[in-house]
Amino acid sequence: xxxxxxxxxxxxxxxxxxxxxxxxxxxxxxxxxxxxxxxxxxxxxxxxxxxxxxxxxxxxxxxxxxxxxxxxxxxxxxxxxxxxxxxxxxxxxxxxxxxxxxxxxxxxxxxxxxxxxxxxxxxxxxxxxxxxxxxxxxxxxxxxxxxxxxxxxxxxxxxxxxxxxxxxxxxxxxxxxxxxxxxxxxxx
Amino acid sequence: xxxxxxxxxxxxxxxxxxxxxxxxxxxxxxxxxxxxxxxxxxxxxxxxxxxxxxxxxxxxxxxxxxxxxxxxxxxxxxxxxxxxxxxxxxxxxxxxxxxxxxxxxxxxxxxxxxxxxxxxxxxxxxxxxxxxxxxxxxxxxxxxxxxxxxxxxxxxxxxxxxxxxxxxxxxxxxxxxxxxxxxxxxxxxxxxxxxxxxxxxxxxxxxxxxxxxxxxxxxxxxxxxxxxxxxxxxxxxxxxxxxxxxxxxxxxxxxxxxxxxxxxxxxxxxxxxxxxxxxxxxxxxxxxxxxxxxxxxxxxxxxxxxxxxxxxxxxxxxxxxxxxxxxxxxxxxxxxxxxxxxxxxxxxxxxxxxxxxxxxxxxxxxxxxxxxxxxxxxxxxxxxxx
Numbered sequence: 325x326x327x328x329x330x331x332x333x334x335x336x337x338x339x340x341x342x343x344x345x346x347x348x349x350x351x352x353x354x355x356x357x358x359x360x361x362x363x364x365x366x367x368x369x370x371x372x373x374x375x376x377x378x379x380x381x382x383x384x385x386x387x388x389x390x391x392x393x394x395x396x397x398x399x400x401x402x403x404x405x406x407x408x409x410x411x412x413x414x415x416x417x418x419x420x421x422x423x424x425x426x427x428x429x430x431x432x433x434x435x436x437x438x439x440x441x442x443x444x445x446x447x448x449x450x451x452x453x454x455x456x457x458x459x460x461x462x463x464x465x466x467x468x469x470x471x472x473x474x475x476x477x478x479x480x481x482x483x484x485x486x487x488x489x490x491x492x493x494x495x496x497x498x499x500x501x502x503x504x505x506x507x508x509x510x511x512x
Numbered sequence: 513x514x515x516x517x518x519x520x521x522x523x524x525x526x527x528x529x530x531x532x533x534x535x536x537x538x539x540x541x542x543x544x545x546x547x548x549x550x551x552x553x554x555x556x557x558x559x560x561x562x563x564x565x566x567x568x569x570x571x572x573x574x575x576x577x578x579x580x581x582x583x584x585x586x587x588x589x590x591x592x593x594x595x596x597x598x599x600x601x602x603x604x605x606x607x608x609x610x611x612x613x614x615x616x617x618x619x620x621x622x623x624x625x626x627x628x629x630x631x632x633x634x635x636x637x638x639x640x641x642x643x644x645x646x647x648x649x650x651x652x653x654x655x656x657x658x659x660x661x662x663x664x665x666x667x668x669x670x671x672x673x674x675x676x677x678x679x680x681x682x683x684x685x686x687x688x689x690x691x692x693x694x695x696x697x698x699x700x701x702x703x704x705x706x707x708x709x710x711x712x713x714x715x716x717x718x719x720x721x722x723x724x725x726x727x728x729x730x731x732x733x734x735x736x737x738x739x740x741x742x743x744x745x746x747x748x749x750x751x752x753x754x755x756x757x758x759x760x761x762x763x764x765x766x767x768x769x770x771x772x773x774x775x776x777x778x779x780x781x782x783x784x785x786x787x788x789x790x791x792x793x794x795x796x797x798x799x800x801x802x803x804x805x806x807x808x809x810x811x812x813x814x815x816x817x818x819x820x821x822x823x824x825x826x827x828x829x830x831x832x833x834x835x836x837x838x839x840x841x842x843x844x845x846x847x848x849x850x851x852x853x854x855x856x857x858x859x860x861x862x863x864x865x866x867x868x869x870x871x872x873x874x875x876x877x878x879x880x881x882x883x884x885x886x887x888x889x890x891x892x893x894x895x896x897x898x
Contacts, residue, residue, distance in 0.1 A: 351700065355529035358702040367529070367700035371555075371639050392815035393890050394699050394808075 333387035334471050337399040337416070338461075339379055339409025345458030346405065350382030352462055352480045353472060357386040359483075360476035366394045379408040386471055401469055403461055404430050405444070422469055424461070440468055440507065447499055456496035463500025474501060520569040523708035530703040532696045533558035535667040536600070536626060538703070539674025541566055542711045546595035549575045549586030551605060554638045555694040556628035559600040580605035584612040584625070591621040592752065594743035596678055600626035603645050604635060606652075613687050614653030617777055619752045620685035620731075620739060622716055624677045628692040629807075631860075631884025641694040642884035643807055644861035649689045650836050656774050658781030660788050661689040661836040663806040667701045673833070679714035680788055684780045685738055691835060693860065695808035695887055716741045723747030729759040737780050781837060790833035791842065795821060799828030800853040801897055802846060804869055806832040808887050809858050816893035827856075827897050835865070843872050854878060856896055858888040 336353065338346035350367050358365035369382045383396040401422045404410035406429040414437075417423055425432065427441035442464050448457040459481070466477045478497065485493045523542045530538070537559045540548070548567055552560045560576070567574045573590075577583040580601055587597035601609065606627045616623050629645050631637035649661045660680050662673040674690055681688040717740045719728060728748045731739045742748035751761035756773055758764040781788065795817055796802065805813040810831040817829045830846070832839065846852055855873065857866040858880035866879045878896055880888050 351529065354700060359527055359529055365529070365701070368698065371694075371698055392811045392818070394695065394811060397889075 333385055333389075333391065334401065334469075335396040335399045335418075336384045336386070336401040336403070336465070336471065337396050337413055338382040338384075338403045338405070339413045340382075340403075340405035341378070341408070342380060344405045345455070346380065346382040346403075348484075349403075349458040349462045349465075350384050352459075352477065352484060353465070354384045354386070355484065356466075356472040356476035356480040357384075360479040361472050363388060363472075364391050366391045368394055368396075379406070379412045381409075381413065401465065401471065403465060405457075405461070406430065424465060424468065426461075440464070440504075442500070442503065444500070447503070448496065451492065451496055451499060453492060456493055459493050459496040460500035460503075463497035463502075464504045465500075466497075467501040467504025468507075520566065522570040523711060524705050525707045526705060528703045528705065529700055530667050530671075531558060531700045532664070532667040532670045532692065532698065533628070534562050535670040535703045536664075536674050536690065536692065536697075537562035537566065538705060539671040540598050540624075540678070541570060541572075542671070542705060542708070543675035543678035544596045544713055545572060545598050545678065547573045547575075547587065547590035547597045548599065549577050549590065549597070550583045550599045550601065551577050551580050553580075553602045553605050555630055555697050556600040556602050556626060556692075558697070559626060559628070580608035581612070584609040584616075584623075587623050587625075588612060588616055588619070588621045591616075591623050592619070592744050592750075594746075596682065597622075598624040598626065598674075598678070600628065602628050602630050602638075603632040603642065606645055606648065610648070610652040611654075613659075614655055614657060615754050616687040617653065617655075617657035617659065618754050620741075620777075621752075622681035622685050622688075622741075624674070624681050624688050624690060626674070626690040626692060628694060628697045629860075630694050637885045639694070640885040641808060641860055641887055643691075643693055643809065643859050643887075644864065644884060646691060646806075646835055646859075646861065647864045649691055657777045658684070658686050658779070659688065659836060660684075660686065660781060660834060661691050662790070662833060663691045663693075663835050664696055665807055665810045665831065665833075666696065667699060667703045669833070670696060671703055671705060675711060675713075676790075679712065682716040683714045683738070684784060684788070685716060685741060686781060689836075691807065693807045693887075718742070719748060730761045731757060732759045733776065737776050737783065785837040786841075788834060789837045789839055791839050792831050792833060794829040794831065796828035796830060796846070798826055798851060800851060801825065801827035801856060802852055802854075803827060803829045803856045803858065803893065803897070804832065804843075804865070805829065805858050806835050806865070809860060812888050812890045813858055813893055815890035816897055819890065819894050820897040823898060825897050832865075838868055840872060843869070847873055847875075856880065856893070858893050860884055860887050 340346040354365040354367035423439040631642040755763040
C-alpha cells in the first residue's frame with residue numbers, strides 16, 4: 325500500500341457545529357492512517373456537555389510510532405468550519421501550522437493569518453447534498469497536507485460509508501482533493 | 513441460548529478502527545457471552561448499546577434491567593443457569609452492585625463486571641475520567657473473598673482483557689472486574705480481532721458424572737480448590753446460598769466451616785495469582801525510578817519515561833494490566849536488585865494504589881494525583897521524573 329508522507333506525530337483538530345459531520349471526518353482520517361497507511365492513529369472527540377451545542381471538536385493524532393498521550397495539545401492542522409470554532413481553537417494552532425477554514429462561515433479578522441479558504445458547504449450543495457460537506461473537507465485536508473495517502477482515505481470511505489451513499493461521497497472527496505491541488509500555490 | 517437464526521458473526525475477526533467501549537462489547541461477544549443484564553450509564557453506555565444490537569443477533573440475550581441491583585442479580589442468575597454473563601456500569605452503579613458481588617463470591621458464580629470509571633464520588637463528573645474505584649473493586653463488598661481486576665490502557669486491551677476476564681471468571685468461579693476508565697472507553701484506535709478459532713476460551717469445570725448417577729456435592733473440591741459447576745435445570749441437585757455452607761451447599765453455620773470456606777474463596781486467587789496476573793515492563797532494567805501506573809494514566813507515564821530517558825534519567829514503567837492480583841512478587845524482585853531509589857505512582861484518584869506500593873517498601877513513593885476529570889499529562893509526570 326502506498327505510504328503517506330513520513331514525519332513525527334501530527335495533531336489534527338476539526339472544529340464545527342453539530343451536523344457538519346466532523347466526527348465522521350475525524351474517524352475516516354484516523355481509520356485511513358491506522359488501517360490502510362500502516363501508521364498509528366488515535367481519535368477522540370468532545371463528549372458530554374461540551375459536545376452539546378456550540379463548537380464541538382474531533383481530534384486525530386497520526387504518527388509512525390505508537391501514540392502514548394491520546395489528546396491533541398497543540399494542533400498542527402486546524403479545520404474550523406464555523407466562526408465559533410475558529411474563535412475557540414484558532415489560538416491553539418501551532419506556529420506555522422496549517423489552518424483550513426470554511427470560507428463562507430469564518431471571518432479571519434485583521435490581520436488575517438495564512439489560511440486555506442474552502443467553501444465546503446457551497447461545494448457540497450453543488451454536488452447535490454450538504455451532508456457531504458465533511459468529506460469535501462477531508463478530501464481537501466488530504467490533498468493539502470498529505471497526512472494520509474489518497475488511496476488510504478478512499479479505502480476508509482469504502483469500508484465506512486453505506487454502499488448507497490458511496491458514489492456521492494467519493495465525488496465529494498475528489499472535489500475537495502482536486503481543489504487542494506488546484507490551490508497548490510496557497511499559503512503554506 | 514436462543515433458537516433465533518444467527519444472522520451476524522459473533523466474532524468480528526479483522527482489523528478495525530474502534531472505540532474502547534465497542535471493543536469491550538466485541539470482546540464480550542468473542543469471549544462467548546450468552547447474557548448481558550445492565551442499566552446504561554455514562555461512560556459505559558456504548559457497551560450496552562452495542563450489545564443490545566449485537567448480542568441477540570448472535571443468539572444471546574440482552575436484558576435492560578430496572579437498575580444496577582437488578583443488573584448484577586440477573587447476571588448471577590444467568591451464570592447459575594450456565595450462561596457466560598457480563599454487565600457494564602460506572603461508579604454509581606458499581607456501588608449499587610457491591611452487596612451482590614459478595615454473593616457471587618460466596619456462591620462461586622462466575623461473572624464479569626465492567627466498570628468504566630468516571631470522576632467520583634457520587635454523581636461526580638459523569639462524562640469525565642476517574643480511576644477512583646480501584647480499591648472499591650478490591651474491597652467493596654463485605655468480607656474476604658477472591659476476585660481479579662484488569663485495567664485496559666487501549667481499545668485493543670478492552671477487547672483482549674474482556675476475553676481474559678471471562679476466562680478467569682469461569683476458571684476460578686469468581687467475580688472479575690474490568691476496570692476501564694473514560695479516557696480509554698472513549699478513545700478510538702486500531703483493534704485487531706483474531707479469527708474465531710484463535711480466541712482463547714477457558715470454560716468452567718463441569719461435573720464428571722451424569723445427573724443422578726451418583727450423589728452430587730456442588731461444593732466439593734479437589735486440589736485446585738475450585739468446585740465443578742452443575743447448572744440449574746440440568747438434573748443435578750443444586751443448592752446455593754449466601755449463608756456459610758458445606759460441600760452439599762447447605763447452610764452449615766459453624767466457625768470451622770466458615771473459616772475453611774472463606775480461606776478457600778481467597779486461596780483460589782492467592783494460589784493462582786501468577787496465572788491470573790498480567791503486567792508489562794518498559795525500560796525497567798537499570799531503573800532508579802520505577803513508575804507504577806495502570807489504565808489511561810500508564811499512557812502518560814510511558815511518554816514521560818521516554819522523554820526522561822532522553823534526558824538521561826534512569827526511569828522505567830511497571831504497567832499494571834491486572835491491578836488485582838497486585839504484582840507484589842515482581843515489586844519485591846525489583847527491590848532486591850538494590851538499584852531502585854524511589855517509586856512514582858500517578859493515578860486519577862488521591863493516592864489509592866500508592867498505599868499498596870508503600871506497603872511493600874521503605875523507599876520514597878511519590879504520588880501524582882488528580883481527583884478526576886482529567887488525567888495526569890506526560891508533562892506532569894516528567895516534572896517528577898527529572
